[in-house]
Amino acid sequence: MKKAGRTKDNAYDWQRWYNGSLYVGVVNAGHERRRQIVIRLPFDFKRVVQYPSGLTIIQPNKQGKLTIDSFQHKLIPVQMYKASQQSTRRLYFLMYECDVVVWRFDPK
Numbered sequence: 001m002k003k004a005g006r007t008k009d010n011a012y013d014w015q016r017w018y019n020g021s022l023y024v025g026v027v028n029a030g031h032e033r034r035r036q037i038v039i040r041l042p043f044d045f046k047r048v049v050q051y052p053s054g055l056t057i058i059q060p061n062k063q064g065k066l067t068i069d070s071f072q073h074k075l076i077p078v079q080m081y082k083a084s085q086q087s088t089r090r091l092y093f094l095m096y097e098c099d100v101v102v103w104r105f106d107p108k
Contacts, residue, residue, distance in 0.1 A: 010028070010029045010030030010031075010032075011026065011027065011028050011029065011030060011035055011037060011095070012026070012027050012029055013025060013026045013027075020106075020107070021104045021105060021106050021107070022041065022043075022104070022105045022107070023051060023102060023103070023104050023105075024039060024102070024103050024105065025100070025101065025102040025103075026039070026095065026100070026101050027098075027099070027100045028095040028096065028097060028098060028099050028100075029098070030097070031097060032097065033096060033097050034094050034095070034096055034097075035094065035095050035096075036081075036092070036093075036094060037078075037092075037093055037094070037095050038090065038091070038092050039090065039091045039093075040089065040090050041088075041089045041090070041105060042089075043089070043105075043107045043108070044088040044089055044107070044108045045088050045089075045105040045106055045107060045108065046059065046060070046088075046106050046107065046108045047059040047106050048091075048103050048104070048105055048106075049103065049104040049106065050076055050101075050102075050103060051102040051103060051104050052102070057076055057103070058091070060088055064088070066086045066087070066088070068080060076101060077095070077096065077099040077100070077101065078093040078094060078095050078099065078101060079093060079094040080092065080093050081093065081094055088108070
């Protein structure tokens with residue numbers, strides 16, 4: 001993702017480092033029903049935590065493939081896609097109108 005601020009078509013994002021983790025917030029403020037979002041990170045992460053609930057929602061398995069718990073995935077307002085291109089430095093997902101996420105990325 002680019003620096004905090006306005007992204008394409010009224011999606012907004014911000015990033016902040018705190019206690020060694022990167023917090024990323026994204027909001028789909030536009031009127032488009034579904035929007036594609038890509039988060040690019042400057043490091044490999046060991047897990048992604050939903051904030052403020054503290055639920056680990058994404059983590060790589062021993063082979064490095066990202067795993068998303070199906071129950072926990074129901075608790076986040078996004079739909080992951082491009083499974084073959086997901087990595088510990090890049091996440092692809094769809095956000096619906098007025099959805100907001102705040103995730104904590106813990107570096108490896």
